[in-house]
Amino acid sequence: MEKNLLNQYGPWAMIAGGSEGIGFSYAKLLAAAGINLILLARREGPLQTAKQKLLDQYDVKIDIHCIDLTTPLLDQLLDDMISEREIGLFIYNAGAAQGTEIFHDAPVASALRLVDLNCRGPLVFCHKLGGLMRERGKGGIILMSSLAGLTGAGYVAAYSATKAFDIALAEGLWSELKPYGVDVLSLIAGFTDTPAMEASGTAFDRDGPNPPMHPDEVADEGLAQLGKTPVWVVGKTNREFTPFLRSQDRVQTIDLMTAGAAAMNNDPFPIEPT
């Protein structure tokens, strides 16, 4: 990677959802660049494993915190986690849906959990950490989003809506923070081979014509694009698909994405009334 990540985004990076999948891939790249890490996730086991793997390979400091990003106490917990550390890079990675669901067949709490995770969480973190970066006149923020954030679709209605929120938030903050030397990027991922995706029950075909991306590729492209553009769709195949997702023919787009979401969990399509 040609840019000097440590100079631009050190000495500390915080990754919300940094123990596994794309978040851990970011952690490896940043540790390799000499950046100290604060990794957040709910489960202690994967956090400890991630920390040990990084310490075995890289000469950096690693803090870990077990935290559910949907907690209403996020604001005050964040103050304690930052403490005196200068966080030059913040990545909000956590945010995958736990499989598909029909909006009205699930309790409203399920959709509200996604709002807390993908809307409230990024807002709280960006307000605090982005504000400190603005004062310092340098820094970087990456908000993970999804192709699902470019169009609404059945089976993932609430998830798509929260991921659209993340894109819009990043675009707005890119504009506001750019004059202060702070880079903001909305990174739009497509199907990626992560433990969370596997646990969601999604049908995987790693050997098929459209295999999921490797999380290391996603993180590498994300860090390379930070500072170059407000929004980036990772992966050539995903980028080729993007104009269709933004097309004016909304019925065709929504139907195709709904069929895709249904197929991922072997759900019926067209949607069958229960």
Ligand SMILES: NC(=O)c1ccc[n+]([C@@H]2O[C@H](COP(=O)([O-])OP(=O)(O)OC[C@H]3O[C@@H](n4cnc5c(N)ncnc54)[C@H](OP(=O)(O)O)[C@@H]3O)[C@@H](O)[C@H]2O)c1
């Ligand atoms: N995988 C894909 O195919 C795909 C496609 C498009 C977009 N994306 C986006 O890429 C990002 C990463 O996705 P992913 O597949 O790697 O799964 P993910 O579940 O979003 O992220 C995994 C990491 O986040 C932590 N995490 C999840 N929920 C959390 C919570 N409520 N509080 C604290 N930590 C939490 C996990 O640890 P714990 O479980 O221990 O908390 C783990 O460290 C997401 O924003 C997702 O929307 C993924």
